Each structure stands twice: as C-alpha cells, then as structure tokens.
Amino acid sequence: VAARLLAAAQDSSRTEEAEIAQAALRQLYLALPQPAR
C-alpha cells in the first residue's frame, strides 16, 4: 500500500491525486507504531 501511495504522490501530472496520496502517506506514517512515541 505504501509503495502504491508513494508512486501516486510523485506523479506531478495529477496534482490533486498526488496531494491526496501525500496526505495518505502522512496518515499511514502516523498510524505506524513509533518506538520513540
């Protein structure tokens, strides 16, 4: 899932989809367990 999101976030031809994918990557990162947190 992360790989598919990363590919979409780097697609500069589709700005809105890329922004949504970047936001999704951020959500996924926040959902992953963070040892420091």
Next chain:
Amino acid sequence: MRLHSLSVRNYRVLRDVQVELAPGLNLIGAPNETGKSTLIEAAHRALFLKARVTGKWREAMLSQERADHPEVAVSFVAHGRTWQVVKKFAGQSGQCTLMEEGGATWRGDEAEARLAEVLGVTTAAGRAVTDQWAHLWVRQGESGTDPTERVNEQKGALLSRLERVDATVVSVMQSALDSSLAARFQEQQDALFQRNGEPRAQSPLGRSGEEWNRAREAVAAAQERCAALERSAAAYSSACEALDRAEAEAGVVAPQAAGVETALARVAELRAVEARQALEAEAARLHLESLLEAERQIESFAESTRALAEALAPDERAEETLALEEDQCLGRLETAESERVSAVAARAAAQQACDLAVSRLTVMEKSAEWHRWEERRKVVEALQTEDRRLALELAALPVIDSGALKTLTTMEKSRDEAAATLRGMAAGVRVLAADQPVQLDGVDLVAGEERVLTTTAELVVGRGVRLRLTPGGGAGLEAALRRQAEADESLRSALTSFGVPSVTAAAEVLDRRRQHDGERLLLRKRLSDLAADELPARAAAAAEALAAAEVALARQESSAAGEGAAVPPPDDLAAAQAHCRQTAAGLTAAQSREVAAATARVSLDKALALVRKRRTDHAAALAGRRAELERARARHEYLVSTHGETTARQAALALAKEAWSRAGASLEATRAELIALNPESLEADRDRLRRAIEDIGRRRQQAETARAIARSELTRDGGDDPHERLAQAVAWERSSAETAAHARRDAEAIKLLHRLFAEEQRELAARLIRPLAEKINAYLECVFGPGAEAVLTFEDQAFGAFALARPGRLAGAVPFAALSGGAREQVAAAMRLAMAEVLAAGYDGCLPLVFDDAFAHSDPARIQSLLRMLDLAARRGLQIIVLTCTPADYAGLGARMVALGAP
C-alpha cells in the same frame, strides 16, 4: 483415511450385515426399505457416537423385532495403519473397542478418545453428532442445499491446508499490524463518511464544510447589503429628478386646460339656443306644410269629383243594355221549356206503348213455355207409372242373383254326384214279368218298374217266396247313402230358403229379374234425360211467370188510355215481336228528342245565369263608383268649409312662408358660431389635458413615494460600514475554504487508504483460495463442459456465496440459489469433492465421501457426466461410496457393487 469394511448387527432393520469396501469407487445399490441408508448411518454412529449413549440416539438404533443391543464394527485405514473399532450400544453398559492391527487395543473412554484423535475430530460438548464429517456425509435430501455453510465449518482446516500452498499470503493476511491498520482506516472512514458516502456532520470534514458554507452565505449577504444601499441611493436621486419634471409639466398644462373649459361653456350655451331655434323653425315648417297639404287636397278632390262624374255616364248606359239582354234570354228560355215538356210527354207515350207491346210479347212467350213443360210432365208421369209397375213385379219375384244360382247349381251337382255314386254301389231290381204279386219291402212292384236297393230289402213273390236282397258295398254304401241324404237335404233347404221349387225355376227367375232390371234402367235414363226431378219446379215456375206476365199486362192495359189501348192485341208471336220492335224504335226517337230539348234548356239556363252575373257585377261596380263620387264631393266641401275660400287660403299661405324663413335664418346664424368654436376638438383637448394632469399627478406621487422609501433605506441601520463588513466576510470565506480543502484532502486520504487495504486483502484472499477454486473447476468441467468455473469469494475471514459461471451464457455467473434442482446437486457435489481433496492431505491423501441418493434430480445424461466427476475424485485418491435404488444408472461407474439382501 479410507473405510475398509463394515459389520452391523441388530441395528434397526439390519439383522447381520457385512460389507467389504473398495479403496476407490463403491456402489451400494438396493431397492428402497432395504437398509442402505441405515448401513451407512450405522458406520457414522460407530465412528462418531459414544458407545454408552442413551436416550433418543440409542432408541433410534434399536430393532423393532429383536431385543439384542445394536453392534457395529468398522475397519478402516488411517495414518498408514489399519484400525478396527467395535461398538456395542448397550446404554450405560455400552462397549467400545479400538484395535490397531499388529498393535495395541484400547477400550472404553480411552478407545473413544483415541478414535477421535485418529479421525482428527473434536468431541466438544454441544456439537451435534450429525455435524461430524457432514461435509463428507451427504444424507438423503441434503444434496441440493448450499454447501457454503459446510465450507465455512471447515474454514480453519481448509486455510491450514491452503496456507501450505502459499505461506506468504497467509502471513500477510494474519499479520496483526496489517489487521490493526485496516481496522484503523475502516474506523476513520466510518467516522468521516456515512454509508451513502456523504460526510458525517460532526466529523472534521463535515464541520469544516459547514463553516465554509456559512462563510459563503455571509459573503453573499454582505454583497447583497452593499448592492441594496447603492440601489437605494440611485433610486433617491431618480425620484427627485422625476418630481422636478412633473412640476415643470404641470406649469404648462394647467393654463391650457382653463382656456378649453371657458370655450366649452360657450359651446353649451349656444347649443341650448340652437335647440330652441330649431324647435321654432320646425313648428313654422309644419304649419306651412299643413296649409300646402290642405290646398293640394282641395284641388285634388275637385278634380276627382269631375273625373268620377264623367266616368259614371257610360256605366249607366251599359246597365240598361244588360237589362235588355236578360229579358231576351228569359223569352228564349220559356220557348225551350215548352219544347222540353212536349218532348217529355211524347217520350212517356212512346214508353207506355213499348211497355205494352213488350208485356203482350212476354205473356205469349211465357204461355208457350208453360205448354212445353206441361207436355213433358205428362210423358214423365207415364214413364214413372211404368217404372212402378216393373218394380212391383220385381218385388214379387224370389230374390235370386247370379251368386245364389251358382250356389244352387253347385249343390244340385253335388247331390247328383252323390246319387250317381250310390247307384254305382246299389243293386237294382226290375220286374220284367210276374204272374204273381211282387212286393218289395211291402210295396207292390209292377212289371217294368225298377227299384234301386241301397239297403237290405225283402222281396216277396206271391205268397210263398220271400227273398232277402242285400246290396254290396258295405261301409262305402252307407257313406254314399249319408252323403246323398246330406246333399239332398242341403239342396232342399236352399231351395226352400230362396223360395223356388227347383234349380231350373231359380234360373228362370234370374232371367226375369235381369230383364226387368234392364227395362227399369232404360226408363230411368229417359227420366233423367227429361230432368224429371226438376220438372215440377220448372213447370210451376213457368206457370208462375205466366201468371205474373198476365197480371202486368192487365195492369198496363187498364192504365193505358188513348191510342195505346186502341191497338188490338197481335194474333201470334211473330206479330207481337214485330209490334214490339216498332214501338221500341218510336221510343228511341222520343228519347232523342227529349235529350235535345233538355240540352237546349240547360244551355239557355247557363246563358241567363251569365247575363245575370254580368249585370250583378256591373251594378255593384256602378254603386261603388257612385259612392266614391259622393265621398269625394263630401271631402271637398269639408276642406273648403275648414280652410275658407281661395282668397283667404292664399293670404294664410303667404304669412306662413314668411315666418318659416325668419326662423331658418336665426338657426343658421347660431350654428355658424358653433362650428367656428369646433366643439369636438375642444372636448378632445379637454380629455387629453385631463389625462396629462392625472399622469403628472401620478408620477409626482410615485416619485415622492420612491424618494421616501430610498431615504428610509439610506437612513436605516447606518451604524456600520457595509464595505468593511463585506471585506471581513470575504476573509472568513477564504480561511474556511482552505480549512475545508485540508479536511477534504485528509478524508480522501483515509478513504484511499481504506480502499487500498481492502483491495490488497481481496487479492490475497483470491490467491489463498485459488487452489480450492481450481479443484472445483476441474470437477465442474466434468459435468458442465470446458470453461465452467466457480465464482468463490473470501471476505471478512469467511467464504461468501457461491456462483456458477459458464461460457457462452449472457446472463453471467448464476448464484447457487438460482440454479435448477439438478444443477444444485451437481455443483454442491463438486464443491464437496474439492473440499475433501484439500482436506485429504491431512488424512494420508484420502477421505471417504458418502452420497446417499444424492442425484435424484439429475437426468440420465447428466448422471453419465457425474460418473466422470466421481471417477476423477477416485483417481485423485478419494474413496467414493454411492447409495442408490437405481444401480443401473451407475453401470458405467466401474465401481465395486455392494448388494444388500432382504434385511
């Protein structure tokens, strides 16, 4: 695991049955009620039901005929070794023994536990016995039910076997992190969106959207407020300008309206004067016209009186001429009437003479006719007298006809024949000469006399000779004698009845009767020719007609007078006929004269009537013209007496003409002044100016109202700056729009994450169950042909509803519930076989599958396809046991045939 043999005793209908099973295909075929299902149920109970079971489970096993305890032994192969379990279901004292070939033996609970371990089943409390291996044991009536439930029952074992095919998939699917992330994103999506995809109102997305909507509404309201104030300012200045224009127009229009009103007042005054003068002129004109009319009438009546008096003279002369003409007509009419009376009298005399001649002729003709009838009557009387005489003679003769004579002749012939027969048999005695008295039966017999002896007779000759003579014939002679006597008696009796002495006399009587009948026939013919029956009536009628004619003649002769009576009666009929024709000719001539006289009289009547009508009409017309003359004279005298003589009338006419002329001149002067004022134009101007003043007033009022409203709008709520408020609203809208965009992007990100996780999980599930689907497809292709495949889903840790897809079917995949009864049986069997094949990996690659009457809805052709499917399962290592009551349908299966006898 593979079943090897079964042994069942005292189990319901089964007394003692032993069955050996093949490793692959087995067919237990037997009629209904022979215990097929009972046998396979007993094996199931031995494997999965504890021996010390009580209650309904045990009662269901008991035989109705025998009191012995049910006992079942099953031999099977599992884990590379052969096992035998023996269970005796005796309630609390039930026994279980498990033996491993070449190894240990277990009993009681240990045996039960070891057996469950070997079979790989759990015996948890509450689990129904019938659910054990239900995915392998297809009982009657369950073959068409949806197998998805059975698949999910075996889900754990199936996934355990499938993960060995693709361990990566299962590791991912069962990852705790993966599951927690999926659950988190599912939860976040549910918190953000409703089921229909709309944002939830209380979510950040919903709240930010709602705030953005409010900011946009505030911007719109502030913009509307600014626009309204600008519209009010424009309206105020516009209303002021309109008021100024109205005041200026009113200053021009008001004087024009006052001048028009003054001119209209003068017009009204002149119209009153004109009306009065018109009345005066009209009165003068009427007076003058009445005088002129009277003058014209006086002259007219004087002229018509003269003309009528002149026209009356010829009419009075014509009246005299018509009176003379009428007198002449009356004279001619009297002459014609005298001629007609004379002709009528001549015709009456001729009629009388003719009638007398006709009567005399009639009397002579009637007399001649009466004489003819009288002579004929005398002839008829003579003929009738002769006929009566013949009838009397005929009545005196015996009644003999040809039939009676024939009867008598026949009877006489019969008697003669009987006499001849008797004589042929009898003896005859003839005295030729005798010198002594000879007596035969006491009767003297003289010489030359012959007697015929038909009976014994005594002949005495003299005194000393007595001879007894006996004729021959015997009985025949007696019969002949009897027949002769009978015939003689019959003839005599018949002659007596007819009243004749002999047959000859009867023939004579018949001849005489025929002669009399012929004569009477001739007499009657003559009488008929003479019409004897009608003769009296006709003679009487002739006499009566003669008498009537004589009476009529006498009456005419007595009433006749003059020359008619002087004519002597004719001597004969010819003279009478000649006289009659002569008088008829005279009558015709007299009738012609009478008709001519009557015609002349009628034409003179018509001429007189015509003259009289002309005279009457002329007299009426003359009287009318005289009356008209009188009326004209009276009218003329009346008019002169009313209007005076000629001089006075001329003076009055001159005065009337002068008065009429003066009135006309005054009226013309008034009308000229009115025309100069042009009243129609003045009224139009007044209407136009009134409309203009009203329009100016209306516009002034509207402008004042608009100015007041605009002033009110401009002075109301004047505490803040609307442009500043608009700028604040725009700033709020931009801020909230940005916030909403962030929230929407974050929400879309959550939705994207959820979708990606679900897609990945579906892909993994598809990879996981692909081996099972491929096995099902292999079995389905045996039945439904190449390309048939199962649509199998695995979502949310469970197998979903199953569907069948077949190539060339436009309807797409058909859900299991929508399949036909036969197709459901076949598809369910394919799924069970595939599932058993997957699970068999944990049982040395083999598991037994029992199909108890499982293909009842399949037609014979489809059963042949099923055989291929079952054979494929056996080739792949499964043990197949088919129970059927129609084993012939499975002849091509190549299975071991296990026959069950009568229980």
